[in-house]
Amino acid sequence: MVVIRVRSRDGVERVSIDNPNITIGELKTLIESQLRVPISNQTLSLQQNLLLAKSPAERSQFLDMANPSIPISSLKIGHGSLIFLSYDGEREIVLPARRPSITPAGSFGKKMTMDDLIAKQMRVTRQENPHCELVSFDRDAANAFQHYVNDSLAFAVKRGGFMYGTVSEEGKVEVDFIYEPPQMGQEERLVLMRDSEEEKLVDAIANGLGMRKVGFIFTQAVGQDQKGYTMSYLEVAQASELHAESGLKEWVTALVKLKVNDDGGADVHFEAFQMSDMCIRLFKENWFDLESIKEGEIVDPKVSRMKKEVVVGGKDVKEVDNDFFLVVVKIFDHQGPLSSTFPIENRNFPVTTKALKTHLERTKSQPFVKRISDFHLLLTLARFLDVNADIPALAACVRSETAVPEGYQLLIESIANSGV
Template sequence: MVMIRVRSRDGVERVSIDNPNITIGELKTLIESELHVPVPNQTLSLHQNLLLAKSPSDRSQFTDLSNPEIRISSLKIGHGSLVYLSYDGERDIVTSSPRPTITPAGSFGRKMTMDDLIAKQMRVTRQENPHCELVSFDRDAANAFQRYVNDTLAFAVKRGGFMYGTVSEEGKVEVDFIYEPPQLGQEENLVLMRDAEEEKRVDAIAMGLGMRRVGFIFTQAVGQNQKDYTMSYLEVAQAVELHAESGLDQWVTALVKLQVNDDGVADVHFEAFQMSDMCVRLFKEDWFDFQAAKDLDPKVSRMKKDVVVGGKDVQEVDNDFFLVVVKIFDHQGPLSSTFPIENRNFPVTTKAVKTHLERTKSLSFVKRISDFHLLLTLARFLDLNADVPALTACVLSQTAVPEGYQLLIESIANAGV
């Protein structure tokens, strides 16, 4: 028996399934049967922001669980997974029966609930080995990210981005470009204001280049350097949510900060981690109490129930227990990072395309467009199903760009002049 947790505006409920390989359509039918929400009224997603959608048009953007033919196992939905449900109308809330109480031998009559027994089995220990062998950063991409934070933001506020690249069969992660979504950075908190349409363009470019999203990178503000932690509970909350969303075992979380060296000079320092399997499990099973953690020491995370750490029942866990160190290397990837980067202080216009093409006119045309950030700007004017795959195929193989596409790109460049 497999249990899927369903979170809606009414709280968290559970649906039991006999076959872990059912389709999305069959899962919706079970939700209708057990939770009394008609299938036509349901919108399902693995993204929590679905619950913030106010209108049908807002909900229509959440399409990850819209295909009724896809099997849930292919989406890493299994026992204990959390699925978000939004629906129209009203319904009768399904109330679950109370947890049975059990009196274990030797307890002298003390009753223990099933939740107590589950908590006793939830032991948080350090995970020694990551799922990825190492992470290697493209030098230009990493430098473009940290240079902006250092030179423009002075590490006063946080900044983040999604890392894209490849994962080898041996678990080696190579990061070849960093996409920076719309965001609001503060000293302690980083709010990602994700743009679904822009992310579709990013993913289409990545797919054409034989890449995928492989991790999350963020900076720590200088004010955080005075605090005794590797990652705060807010950073753990964001990192584990994105890790769980990815469904990728080798997903990497990287942080960038200023660190004073032996000579008293502040150097930019990169660190890389994976969130531990236990951390991801606790998140998926809704054990974290991030709201209650606001008044706590930032180096610990609060649990909703006791877990076992070092043989003791606790509700506060040092965040370091959730971090698995990943070795860092660097490489020179196939893309340049000289084009203006999206979602920074000023919008990137087609005038930047013209400037870039003029500056690189000594190179072959395919070399001139071998920059992710340029391709992302061009993709706003191109067909994602035809033009983007054709151009990225040229970039991937470094073959000549057809004359028609060259003329199209040049017309885009001249459109804003």
């Protein structure tokens, strides 16, 4: 007997086959009979991104298991293999047989506690639509972030940052700059060592520019891409914490990683999500269980462990497939009002006033307001200026593209020449 694991939006189920040399068409027949998904409604693939495809057009791009006459063995599908299934509509979930329970004499059944009742109400389903219409990245800001991770870190460790920009009434999120706080990145874990004083400066600059914090962006290390998940349980927990902290329903979580292309090379790939409403509720109500994971314990990164059972696909479970928590957001790009050519904070080397002097000399042919229209430059200046008066005034000039008063020009040039 050969067992194939089939992962769909309902979690992981199993299909039993007698002949390991059956074709894809015969496998679909078995899926129809055992999992009750009609053949005409099945899209199969070895690529997990199939589960993120929302329309027939998007699913039609997954062709690796489209030919029904190909033997599954030619795709190296065998006992224990994991394939992905996408389908439309609803179906009755086939639950595994359970041993009959024995009720003590004189009892009408098990008494349910309040926790049991609450757990029964926690039904984790896939949220189809995000609260934001789309997210658009400033090209320069996105390139400055991914180039550093690619060229300097080689995607060996994780890197993260906060995205700042605007949210329109229609829910369109525009990201115009990325702030990278002090941090420590490892292959699977990202620790943000947030500096409250520095973040106050960042928020003051953003307010002056008419912007706000709109999301979180992070990278996955190369080694993570081989583990078959979109986001790990650690990433889901961190993204949920930051989303919940923001209080912004349009908050976006962006993921940057390397993907192998058709030529065998690697391309930098951006993906954008919102954490589902249920995910944020579970986080706020402290359902996620990270504390019970022991040092050295082998944990499946594809699932998030719950402290109590929740209902997924009609089943009571304590582990939820992370893809249930992800709501795909469309990505666009634009050319925003800021440049991203000034050295970026909290990287390999501290940013000094020497960098400011070099930048001003390199851009001396431009109007002064254009020369300082860079968030990272403004953050460097903010360390020397009054955050309550000077920074809002300079940011207002940048926002309206009006001339910088001569007094501020002289002050900035003095800082650049200070040699600090």
